[in-house]
Amino acid sequence: xxxxxxxxxxxxxxxxxxxxxxxxxxxxxxxxxxxxxxxxxxxxxxxxxxxxxxxxxxxxxxxxxxxxxxxxxxxxxxxxxxxxxxxxxxxxxxxxxxxxxxxxxxxxxxxxxxxxxxxxxxxxxxxxxxxxxxxxxxxxxxxxxxxxxxxxxxxxxxxxxxxxxxxxxxxxxxxxxxxxxxxxxxxxxxxxxxxxxxxxxxxxxxxxxxxxxxxxxxxxxxxxxxxxxxxxxxxxxxxxxxxxxxxxxxxxxxxxxxxxxxxxxxxxxxxxxxxxxxxxxxxxxxxxxxxxxxxxxxxxxxxxxxxxxxxxxxxxxxxxxxxxxxxxxxxxxxxxxxxxxxxxxxxxxxxxxxxxxxxxxxxxxxxxxxxxxxxxxxxxxxxxxxxxxxxxxxxxxxxxxxxxxxxxxxxxxxxxxxxxxxxxxxxxxxxxxxxxxxxxxxxx
Numbered sequence: 001x002x003x004x005x006x007x008x009x010x011x012x013x014x015x016x017x018x019x020x021x022x023x024x025x026x027x028x029x030x031x032x033x034x035x036x037x038x039x040x041x042x043x044x045x046x047x048x049x050x051x052x053x054x055x056x057x058x059x060x061x062x063x064x065x066x067x068x069x070x071x072x073x074x075x076x077x078x079x080x081x082x083x084x085x086x087x088x089x090x091x092x093x094x095x096x097x098x099x100x101x102x103x104x105x106x107x108x109x110x111x112x113x114x115x116x117x118x119x120x121x122x123x124x125x126x127x128x129x130x131x132x133x134x135x136x137x138x139x140x141x142x143x144x145x146x147x148x149x150x151x152x153x154x155x156x157x158x159x160x161x162x163x164x165x166x167x168x169x170x171x172x173x174x175x176x177x178x179x180x181x182x183x184x185x186x187x188x189x190x191x192x193x194x195x196x197x198x199x200x201x202x203x204x205x206x207x208x209x210x211x212x213x214x215x216x217x218x219x220x221x222x223x224x225x226x227x228x229x230x231x232x233x234x235x236x237x238x239x240x241x242x243x244x245x246x247x248x249x250x251x252x253x254x255x256x257x258x259x260x261x262x263x264x265x266x267x268x269x270x271x272x273x274x275x276x277x278x279x280x281x282x283x284x285x286x287x288x289x290x291x292x293x294x295x296x297x298x299x300x301x302x303x304x305x306x307x308x309x310x311x312x313x314x315x316x317x318x319x320x321x322x323x324x325x326x327x328x329x330x331x332x333x334x335x336x337x338x339x340x341x342x343x344x345x346x347x348x349x350x351x352x353x354x355x356x357x358x359x360x361x362x363x364x365x366x367x368x369x370x371x372x373x374x375x376x377x378x379x380x381x382x383x384x385x386x387x388x389x390x391x392x393x394x395x396x397x398x399x400x401x402x403x404x405x406x407x408x409x410x411x412x413x414x415x416x417x418x419x420x421x422x423x424x425x426x427x428x429x430x431x432x433x434x435x436x437x438x439x440x441x442x443x444x
Contacts, residue, residue: 291442341400
């Protein structure tokens with residue numbers, strides 16, 4: 001055994017003695033893909049529609065990158081043509097938020113992606129008409145509060161997903177006279193489940209000089225992240241009490257909320273049916289009975305809120321029916337309110353024989369118990385119910401969370417300073433023309 005070891009050692013010495021010294025000290029490096037770069041900043045460029053991405057390489061010599069590429073919002077990759085430590089991205093929309101990714105490449109392949117890092121292209125100082133290099137005096141600073149469910153859905157949690165009928169609202173701390181400047185600096189985008197980000201078609205509508213609501217032209221996209229990017233900081237937004245109103249630093253921010261699945265229920269007074277669609281697929285058909293002549297259910301858009309009651313007693317007195325022949329007190333389970341004037345979706349055991357056949361309520365939507373419970377359990381604030389062919393008038397703009405959806409689109413655009421070309425926008429009417437106490441209530 002010892003002799004065999006000695007023989008092997010001797011052979012090893014003989015072999016190594018024939019290798020040149022220089023060759024013995026050389027190690028051939030193994031080329032690999034580069035390490036991802038470190039993004040050190042994303043800022044607006046020198047001209048409109050630009051982002052400048054600065055980065056530092058993080059790689060050993062054998063992983064040297066030969067080029068770098070960028071991607072916006074996780075979409076296709078494009079080559080950086082500036083380098084070696086900056087990447088200028090052009091052709092973007094000022095005020096819109098972009099999520100920037102960066103990667104390094106060499107002959108072997110690309111690195112992992114670095115990012116995302118958010119960036120917002122902004123015009124250079126002095127280019128933005130609403131942001132002069134030198135702010136005027138005297139001036140006062142204005143801030144704002146944001147509410148994702150500005151149409152009074154009753155939702156208070158910032159993390160709760162909302163239905164596609166929600167209407168986000170901004171309330172400014174001071175009256176705004178240059179409403180067009182506000183709208184120019186608010187960008188509304190949606191990012192879907194695939195990571196694709198796009199601008200949402202719609203318009204801001206001013207309720208008064210301090211409150212503005214964004215209404216999509218259609219519903220919000222479902223299962224999406226909605227972001228409202230504000231670049232209102234240092235923007236001159238008009239005058240108030242002799243002072244220039246200027247956006248505070250806090251208005252350089254992004255407000256956001258998420259939508260849940262897209263639930264739209266459609267009620268047809270002609271067929272006495274409710275059809276429920278989730279993400280454009282019909283999932284339920286319910287038989288209903290609506291308001292009888294003289295008590296017609298309102299047509300138009302209604303939006304579900306947190307106002308639900310597992311048990312409720314409907315009374316004739318609540319409708320002002322004082323004749324003894326009209327007296328009733330009817331308990332009903334699974335009540336989902338639609339309007340402050342008294343329209344509910346609810347179980348109506350006394351009306352089962354007319355469901356799907358004829359209308360006979362005082363304006364409410366009568367349903368079988370299992371169907372009313374499904375609505376009660378499955379709907380969330382912001383879900384939409386659309387009524388047609390009821391024989392009634394349209395839902396008034398002030399009458400519940402769905403009210404503002406019933407303003408015709410052409411009329412809504414007049415409430416936008418940009419869409420109407422009127423820097424003051426039209427804030428008259430619609431919102432105060434009637435109150436629940438002024439109109440006929442609805443009931444069981």
